[in-house]
Amino acid sequence: MVGLGRKRYSRQSTKSCGCFCFAIGLFISMMTGLCPTELHAAEKVERRAVYKVAPIYPQSLKRYRISGIVRLDIVISSRGTVDSVSLVGGNPMFVDAAVTAVKKWKYVPAESETKSQVEFKFDPGQNP
Known part of the structure; x- marks a missing residue:
C-alpha cells in the first residue's frame, strides 16, 4: 500500500512541475516581447x-x-x-x-x- 501512495504522489508532483514550467515560460515570453499582443501594440500609427x-x-x-x-x-x-x-x-x-x-x-x-x-x-x- 505504501508503494501505491508514492506513485500517486510522484505523478502529482510531475503535473505541478509541468504547470509551473509552463507558467514560467509564459512569463518570460511576455517579458521579452514575444507575446502577440505586444506586437500589435507596437504597430500603432499616428496620423497628422x-x-x-x-x-x-x-x-x-x-x-x-x-x-x-x-x-x-x-x-x-x-x-x-x-x-x-x-x-x-x-x-x-x-x-x-x-x-x-x-x-x-x-x-x-x-x-x-x-x-x-x-x-x-x-x-x-x-x-x-
Whole structure:
C-alpha cells in the first residue's frame, strides 16, 4: 500500500512541475516581447492632421458661462477624411459642436484606416 501512495504522489508532483514550467515560460515570453499582443501594440500609427476646424461654442450657453470637455473616438479613412465619430465622454451640451468640427478635419493619407481619440475643451472665455 505504501508503494501505491508514492506513485500517486510522484505523478502529482510531475503535473505541478509541468504547470509551473509552463507558467514560467509564459512569463518570460511576455517579458521579452514575444507575446502577440505586444506586437500589435507596437504597430500603432499616428496620423497628422493637415486641416482642423475649431468647434464653435454654443451661443445659447455663453450667458451661463458653462465650460466642459468632450472626448471623441474617430476613424480616419486611408484618404485622410474622418469616416466615423463616437462619443467617449464629456459634457453632453457640447457634443454636437465637437462632432461637427471634427468631421471637417483632414489627415495625411495612409495605407489603411486608423483610429484616434480627440479631446475638445470648451471655455466661454476662450472660444469665439
